[in-house]
Every structure is written in structure tokens, then in C-alpha cells.
Amino acid sequence: WLSYIADAGDLLAGSLDQDMTMAITGQIVVPRLAQWCAIHLLDERGKPVLQQVWHEDEKELQAVREAVAGLTREELAEPYPAGPRYSATSIPLVARGRQIGYLTVGGSRGSMLRSEFFLVAESIARRAALAIDNARAHGDLQAGGKALQESLLPPYVPKAPGFDIGVVYEPAGDDAAV
DSSP states (O other): OHHHHHHHHHHHHTOOOHHHHHHHHHHHHTTTTOSEEEEEEEOTTSOEEEEEEEESSGGGHHHHHHHHTTOOHHHHHSOEEOSSSEEEEEEEEEETTEEEEEEEEEEETTOOOOHHHHHHHHHHHHHHHHHHHHHHHHHHHHHHHHHHHHHHSOSSOOOOTTOOOOOOOOOSSTTOOO
């Protein structure tokens, strides 16, 4: 399990794209730890919004999505049955002392997540939360850089007879957006 967790951490740390990070999380969890999993992220009001769902059997994907789509924060905060065919446990995604969402892992009705699987899932959830938060922060930085860049460009390119006029933007360095 230690090498599995270490490999999972390396995979999660390698992405700065939020959607890709969540996809990697699903691929890490399903099917090794659970039959299915879902990620809910909290919106600006603290309401959970379903982002992605994975299932080891693609034919079951829609049933799981329907079972977990409208869950409230209170429902996600406690282990719960997620419908007539599934049972699940939600693990809070906490990054830098702030909850950003939930990783819900589950299996067929009546199956129990063994304690060792749950402990590993909690460890994966901690790593996933930090990676998702890092990706979100990176996206915010990119958006800020793009907004600043656009504010430095002229509102229009002047036209002058006999001249070709263009605008070029070059950041200060190879790794700089601004």
C-alpha cells in the first residue's frame, strides 16, 4: 500500500489541470479501492457540485451519477447508502486547512469498505485535495496573467496608409505569463 500511495501522490502532483487531476484521482481509486467513486467540489456558497463519476463497469455509470448528483453537504458529511444498489462513504477533501469537496467511494449494496482500504482511500483523498487545490490556484494565476496581459494590449490596432501595424506581447521570461 505504501508504494501505491507514493505512486498515486506522484501522479497527482504531476498535473496542474483541475479536470485532469480529478480524472487521475478516479483512475487511482477505481477499481483498486472501490467499484466506483465520485468527486464533489464545493462552490462559492459551500454547496457540493458533482464534478466527475467513475465506475469499473461503464454501464453502471449513469445509475451512480443519478444516485450522487443531488446530494447535499449534510448527506455527504456522513457515511450513507447512495441508493438501492450502492453503498458508499464520503471522505472530505481538505487542502490547507480548508474543505474543498468530497471524494465518495463505494461498491455494491451491502459491501463494506474494509478498514485498510478506507485508510488508503483517506490518504489518496488528502493527496487529491492538495493536487486539486494546486491546480485550481494555478488556473487562477493563469487567468490573472491573461487578464493583465489583455489590459496591456491596445484596445484596437491603428490603421495608417502604407504601413502594416501589429501588436506583439512578450512576457518578461520563458516561465512568466506577465
